[in-house]
Amino acid sequence: MVTVAPPDTWTYALRLPHDPRAARVARMTVRAALSGHGMAHALDTVELLASELVTNAYRHTKGPASLRLTALGDGRLRVGVWDSSPHVPAPFGEPPAARVPLAPADAEGGRGLVLLRQCAESWGGWSFGGGDAPPSPAGAGKLLWFEVQGQG
Template identity: 70%
Template sequence: MVTVAPPHPWVYALRLPCDPRAVRVARMTVRAALDGHGRQDALDVVELLTSELVTNGYLHTKGPASLRLTGLSDGRLRVGVWDSDPYVPAPFSGSGEGFVPLAPPDAGSGRGLRLVQEYADSWGGWALEDGEPGRGVGKLLWFEVGGPAAQPSQR
């Protein structure tokens, strides 16, 4: 059965604990939401990149994370992942650092952000503050895939 995508945006949000199982829960949530909206065309890429951003948050912070999956009316899918570390890595920082270098073949990690660069149509990120200068409350990293309006913004 084919599901017709609605002409208006839809959003799913999920709060994730600092737990290694959070990555699996995020993947399952993305899979269920995209299946439900008939977006199997983007499932593999969105699931992979979501997994990478949630893993990054788990590995580099001690706090919780949040996932937000949005289906936009023009067919794009946007995923945002918040975590409690205010450091925004390249390529998300827009600092002009260019592409993340390839990880050595024998490295056990270091490929996630490169995958986002390779497979997302656009991406970005910013540090978040609680209103007091210098007091960070984390960061939000996001990417978009699909749709006619998706153009690389950081390439």
């Protein structure tokens, strides 16, 4: 009998409509995928950060978004969120040491990108649809991504 080991690399992609429930659907997808691949130690961080990016896509655009989870094979997990706005916010369009403005203490939002800087190992962003921008199968917009250590 031959035992087949699951591959070290995998990708899940989810297209999300412009809907206030999209962040919840993204969290459920992250939880299912990471639990199924034995990445429970990264679950809370990835769920939080993916939810923040999907929420920002909903709040700051009028179109759909996409979530992509990719195990890179060396224990790292990359999470990307595409949306229809070409604007790449700091810290994604800046070097990793770039300062992200702090939200006022009484603000209801504005902490997601600060959390990303504190919890992710690396991050980046690309704007699509103009100049020297890379091509995007989804059309104009941007892709924001972050990486965490997926294996404990």
